[in-house]
Amino acid sequence: MGFVQTVEDLVIGSGFAGSVIAARLAQAGRQVVVLERGPWWRTDTVGSQSGAAERQRAFPRGRQAARLLRSIEWRARTGLGAHRLVHADGLFDVHRSPHLAVFCGSGVGGGSHVYTNMLVEPRDAFFDAFPGVLQDRAYWKDLFARVRAVLRPQPWPDALPRWRHWNDRFERPDLALIGPDAARDVVNAAGVVQQPCEGCGECIIGCTYGAKTTLDLTYIQMALQAGAVVEALIDVRAIRSVDGGYEVTARDQQTGRQRIWRARRVFVCAGALNTMRLLLRARERGDLSRLPAQLGRRVGANGDVLGLLSTAPVQDDAPGPSIGGIFPRTDDRYLIAEGVIPWPRSGRISRGLLERFSLLLGMGDDGLPGRAVWRGGGLTIAYQRSDAGELYSAIEARMQEFAHAARSRLRWINVPSMRSRGASRATVHLMGGCTVSDAPNSGVVNASGEVYGHPGLFVADGSIFPAAPGTPPSLAIAAFAEHVAAAAA
Numbered sequence: 001m002g003f004v005q006t007v008e009d010l011v012i013g014s015g016f017a018g019s020v021i022a023a024r025l026a027q028a029g030r031q032v033v034v035l036e037r038g039p040w041w042r043t044d045t046v047g048s049q050s051g052a053a054e055r056q057r058a059f060p061r062g063r064q065a066a067r068l069l070r071s072i073e074w075r076a077r078t079g080l081g082a083h084r085l086v087h088a089d090g091l092f093d094v095h096r097s098p099h100l101a102v103f104c105g106s107g108v109g110g111g112s113h114v115y116t117n118m119l120v121e122p123r124d125a126f127f128d129a130f131p132g133v134l135q136d137r138a139y140w141k142d143l144f145a146r147v148r149a150v151l152r153p154q155p156w157p158d159a160l161p162r163w164r165h166w167n168d169r170f171e172r173p174d175l176a177l178i179g180p181d182a183a184r185d186v187v188n189a190a191g192v193v194q195q196p197c198e199g200c201g202e203c204i205i206g207c208t209y210g211a212k213t214t215l216d217l218t219y220i221q222m223a224l225q226a227g228a229v230v231e232a233l234i235d236v237r238a239i240r241s242v243d244g245g246y247e248v249t250a251r252d253q254q255t256g257r258q259r260i261w262r263a264r265r266v267f268v269c270a271g272a273l274n275t276m277r278l279l280l281r282a283r284e285r286g287d288l289s290r291l292p293a294q295l296g297r298r299v300g301a302n303g304d305v306l307g308l309l310s311t312a313p314v315q316d317d318a319p320g321p322s323i324g325g326i327f328p329r330t331d332d333r334y335l336i337a338e339g340v341i342p343w344p345r346s347g348r349i350s351r352g353l354l355e356r357f358s359l360l361l362g363m364g365d366d367g368l369p370g371r372a373v374w375r376g377g378g379l380t381i382a383y384q385r386s387d388a389g390e391l392y393s394a395i396e397a398r399m400q401e402f403a404h405a406a407r408s409r410l411r412w413i414n415v416p417s418m419r420s421r422g423a424s425r426a427t428v429h430l431m432g433g434c435t436v437s438d439a440p441n442s443g444v445v446n447a448s449g450e451v452y453g454h455p456g457l458f459v460a461d462g463s464i465f466p467a468a469p470g471t472p473p474s475l476a477i478a479a480f481a482e483h484v485a486a487a488a489a
């Protein structure tokens with residue numbers, strides 16, 4: 001066994017859950033180490049905010065574009081298929097189960113580098129599924145306020161020329177970025193200098209201008225300022241219980257060496273896909289033998305539907321942010337937002353082709369009908385469109401209405417599933433599988449995020465959701481992490 005490092009609190013993952021936990025525990029005086037499998041991403045205007053130079057990367061553009069993909073796991077209809085590491089330091093992770101494709105980000109700051117910046121409160125029914133104090137809307141309002149105080153989201157200030165059909169009717173969601181009309185050199189809540197948004201429409205492949213208020217520029221900075229250590233390019237492979245806590249084994253992606261940490265408390269915040277991977281694998285290997293039977297059950301895709309409109313809404317070099325607005329809502333179970341496909345100005349992808357299309361992004365409460373299992377040496381998620389068929393039909397019908405009104409054709413619904421005629425789904429919002437509950441026979445973690453049967457082991461990311469918010473989930477994930485951290489500090 002190699003050199004074992006000991007620490008009070010170990011956090012796995014640095015996205016919406018991990019960065020919040022790290023900041024708040026470090027501010028409370030706890031000794032915190034964060035392990036993140038991806039690199040520090042560098043932006044043109046603010047650089048990389050920390051980390052040794054060899055663990056920093058420029059966003060995938062131009063010759064670096066191959067780094068768009070980190071890894072891919074393709075489980076064909078047989079249910080088997082390997083997990084392939086493409087670039088340890090790539091931006092996106094792709095998982096494909098027979099009827100569900102999952103996309104998520106990688107790097108210090110997690111999904112905040114690839115998300116479309118929308119911070120939206122969940123629909124009201126979401127809170128009813130939580131236990132105890134978490135049913136109290138006023139309590140959640142306070143948690144949301146804490147997150148907003150750090151990420152300072154605001155609606156885009158003006159109507160965007162790109163959607164003349166809907167602009168006056170769009171709901172403009174709060175976006176975590178520095179608005180285009182701000183002065184230069186805005187000092188954010190963590191004291192980092194950011195720049196106004198250039199409106200390049202490339203939000204989902206990493207903001208090179210330092211306008212996105214990502215987690216590495218905010219909560220992670222607060223964690224570092226309070227003494228936390230953030231280790232980038234450290235891919236956690238195993239968690240096992242040992243006397244007095246947990247042992248975490250990881251691969252250092254830079255050196256190829258194995259590294260081991262021991263901690264009294266471990267906070268698993270690897271995002272729903274990878275948290276389930278780590279915990280289901282630990283159960284399979286007998287490393288965490290008392291994990292509840294509910295692990296892997298009630299998995300959801302947040303009702304994600306991706307539509308591609310063949311229209312030409314953008315005639316401009318600066319289309320605006322990735323998301324322009326939310327279409328008028330007629331049914332509170334779901335929402336549909338409008339977006340642009342990024343065409344990196346520095347890249348080689350044909351801009352002429354990409355700018356002829358725009359996106360419709362639907363999401364809704366699918367009731368978490370899926371199930372994740374460990375099979376054939378990897379994770380497989382059983383999830384079918386028909387499990388939430390009525391919701392998907394409603395979203396698709398509404399998308400058709402918008403396409404018709406814009407005199408456009410809705411070409412694709414869920415692009416990765418074309419060959420299966422829409423029977424498969426693709427999601428950027430995987431959730432559930434480690435649901436919060438007031439009893440071990442109905443969930444995996446208690447109201448404080450602590451895993452039943454494993455004191456000192458916590459889960460705080462979207463895998464704890466006991467219901468689908470039906471809205472972009474990151475605000476609620478960060479808010480739940482604020483709640484977990486407050487109890488654990």
Ligand SMILES: Cc1cc2nc3c(=O)[nH]c(=O)nc-3n(C[C@H](O)[C@H](O)[C@H](O)COP(=O)(O)OP(=O)(O)OC[C@H]3O[C@@H](n4cnc5c(N)ncnc54)[C@H](O)[C@@H]3O)c2cc1C
Binds near residue numbers: 106234475
């Ligand atoms: C294209 C796209 C657009 C999106 N738009 C929105 C939006 O507008 N609004 C919204 O609310 N949500 C959006 N999302 C979803 C959002 O990104 C996620 O909800 C959010 O990032 C989840 O937070 P998390 O903390 O659970 O996980 P993440 O933010 O994914 O963080 C998990 C971190 O753990 C790391 N990790 C994983 N496995 C390991 C391991 N084994 N060892 C070490 N580290 C590990 C990952 O690299 C990652 O940094 C979008 C997602 C995508 C892909």
